[in-house]
Amino acid sequence: MRVGFVWAEEPEPEPELIRTCPVDGTHSFSNTWQAPRPDGRLHVGTDIMSEVGTRVVAIEDGYIETGVNPVGGNVIFLNADSGDRYYYAHLDEYVSILPTTHVRSGMYLGRVGASGNADPDWPHLHIERHVDGEPINPYETISEICDGRRERNLGLLARAIQQHEGFYPGSISYDNNNPGNLQSWSTQIGTSRGFAVFPTYEVGYNALRSLLRASCDNSWTLLQLMNSYAPASDNNDPYGYASILARTLGVTLDTPLDEIYCK
Numbered sequence: 001m002r003v004g005f006v007w008a009e010e011p012e013p014e015p016e017l018i019r020t021c022p023v024d025g026t027h028s029f030s031n032t033w034q035a036p037r038p039d040g041r042l043h044v045g046t047d048i049m050s051e052v053g054t055r056v057v058a059i060e061d062g063y064i065e066t067g068v069n070p071v072g073g074n075v076i077f078l079n080a081d082s083g084d085r086y087y088y089a090h091l092d093e094y095v096s097i098l099p100t101t102h103v104r105s106g107m108y109l110g111r112v113g114a115s116g117n118a119d120p121d122w123p124h125l126h127i128e129r130h131v132d133g134e135p136i137n138p139y140e141t142i143s144e145i146c147d148g149r150r151e152r153n154l155g156l157l158a159r160a161i162q163q164h165e166g167f168y169p170g171s172i173s174y175d176n177n178n179p180g181n182l183q184s185w186s187t188q189i190g191t192s193r194g195f196a197v198f199p200t201y202e203v204g205y206n207a208l209r210s211l212l213r214a215s216c217d218n219s220w221t222l223l224q225l226m227n228s229y230a231p232a233s234d235n236n237d238p239y240g241y242a243s244i245l246a247r248t249l250g251v252t253l254d255t256p257l258d259e260i261y262c263k
């Protein structure tokens, strides 16, 4: 019997809107919607801080127009197929694409810079989202697509570790509600066979996530993380372990955690 097989008569799902984080690299941003600016204006976008030269890509499918103005510097308008219109500003450089060329979400459009009135010490992509001609706060959307990937990766990583730790009924990690086989953590209620015991699976799973998050202070690669998490001195194989995780996440052993789930 095939369980979960989708038969042809089931309705076709609606095509999903594909959005990509417009800054393809290490970045940070906060909600600065309507924050006062020195010239008396209110901020109507989100500033995604990143290094000069970081790749800037199309957030959605659509058509672009490029231009230059004193405030925005090198700018791009993206007229998305969804009907939304995006404005990208302060670019270091942008592609030359004909306005009749259809671009896909994720396609290279240019590089982060500090052109226009941006502070050269704080290069960033200023992005605005206009719906029905009115600017709306893009923060939620940006947050969802730019941080969402990292959240997803953190979940993937935690579950891959859980699997590798042999979490199944009857195992030590299962009996201890400790899918990461942590030796000690602040939320544990006891110790069994050298490992922390948690009151519920959720508490143990969140402890694993918290441990992974705490590792973000170290600027490690995935391999360095596993050298610490499962050191060879405890009869582990951190290289083999990290290799399995790298395959799960589609990254390499040398990928910095900042690009996987930190930041």
Ligand SMILES: [Zn+2]
Residues within 6 Å of the ligand: 043, 045, 046, 047, 125, 126, 127
């Ligand atoms: Zn801005």
